[in-house]
Amino acid sequence: MRHFLPSDPSPHDLGFTMPAEWAPHAATWMSWPADDDLWFGRLSGVRAEFAELVRTIARFEPVQLLVRDPESEQDARARLAGADVTFHAVALDDVWLRDNGPIFVQRGQEIALVNWRFNAWGGKFHWQNDDRVPEYVAQVLNAGHWDRPEILEGGGLEVNGRGVGLTTRSCFLTETRNPGLDEARYGALLQQTLGVRQLLWLGGGLENDHTDGHIDTITRFTDEQTIVTSVEPNPADPNHAVMQANLEALREMRDQDGQPFRIAELPLPAERLEGAEGRLPPTYANFYIGNGFVVVPQYGDPHDEQALAVLRPLFPGRELIGLSSREIIGGGGSFHCVTQQQPAGSIWTGQDRP
Structure with missing residues (x-):
């Protein structure tokens, strides 16, 4: 296993790029919820929804599950008995592995990863243990990887x-992440590290989203040419103007071939949800795409079925599954936020054969 530093050849230099989420997976990486205080006294309900999510994913592909202490492992093993799950004892702060985990890159059938820094969305929570997770994953897989000094969360970037x-300006351009990196510098960075040749920017995300507006809570690729984006029809809702501006911007954007994207509008939940720290950011766009399935958060909301009806034709050949996320959203995120896909392929140790 070889570490690459910023002064070494980049993933782009060696032919690696970040694949789309719908490409075949070897596994899904997740972390088990453990801290009742972080979940405002609702840990039991959160774990019940997590168990249903893990069991669903494990029907289609292996799950690699991080557990932070013996109690968490015992609880997870009891709830997940018989599922295709491998347990890893790892020190953790929280469960949002989309953001603190590695981002995998691929070259042909070879897989490596990029280890970005993580600071809990600008220092909002504890992060020191979670920041070490990519290095642990690299060691387990014996994977070559690049250690980057920049802060970057997986939920802040969508690729086709x-x-x-x-991505969104409200997230990437905050001073609490990478001061001094502007749109042009981000574009160059993501081209060299993840193979993103064309970085498109939306303005912002949902009200009271502690990630500062991650793209994966509002707007997602469903194939190379199709984008589904959240809309709020109520002009009195603070999300209305932001989502409408995003929609109008998307209609003007062009894909890798210079063609307009196909845009599908996805409703936000009809009912306003309140949590311990104010308004929650429930969204149907935080779905997770896996091998033969898409799992979509549901909230017991009048728009639940409408959201599934919008998404179902966008994923032909995959089973669309709605699962409750009413408890998980209390922590500020949903299914995409707690998962990270490992693409299918052989692990590249960092050494090329002569």
């Missing part, structure tokens, strides 16, 4: 596997 990426 053809060199196009989507």
Whole structure:
């Protein structure tokens, strides 16, 4: 296993790029919820929804599950008995592995990873243990990897596997992440590290999203040319103007071939949800795409079925599964936020054969 530093050849230099989420997976990586205080006294309900999510994913592909202490492992093993799950005892702060985990890159059938820094969305929570997770994954897999000094969360970037990426200014351009990195510098960085040749920018995300507006809570690729984006029809809702501006911007954008994207509008939940720290950011866009399935958060909301009806034709050949995320959203995220895909392929140790 070889570490690459910023002064070494980049993933782009060696032919690696970040594949789309719908490419075949070897596994899904997740972390088990453990801290009742972080979940405002609702840990039991959160774990019940997590167990249903893990069991669903494990029907289609192996799950690699990080557990932070003996109690967490005992609880997870009891709830997940018989599922295709491998347990890893790892020190953790929280469960949002999309953001603190590695981002995998691929070259042909070879897989490596990029280890970005993580600071809990600008220092909002504890992060020191979670920041070490990519190095642990690299050691377990014996994977060659690049250690980057920049802060970057997986939920802040969407890619279509053809060199196009989507992000938000409200997230990437905060001073608490990478001061001094502007849009042009981010574009160059993501081209060299993840193969994103064309980085497209939306303005912002949902109200009271502690990630500062991750793209994966509002706007997602469903194939190389199709984007589904959240809309809020109520002009009195603070999300309305932001989502409408995003929709109008997307209609003007072009794909890798210079063609307009196909845009599908996805409703936000009809009912306003309140948590311990104010308004929650429930969304149907935080779905997770796996081998033969898509799992979509549901909230017991009047728009639940409408959201599934919008998404179902966008994923032909995959089983669309709605699962409850009413408890998980209390922590500020949902299914995409707690998962990270490992693409299918052989692990590249960092050494090329002569």
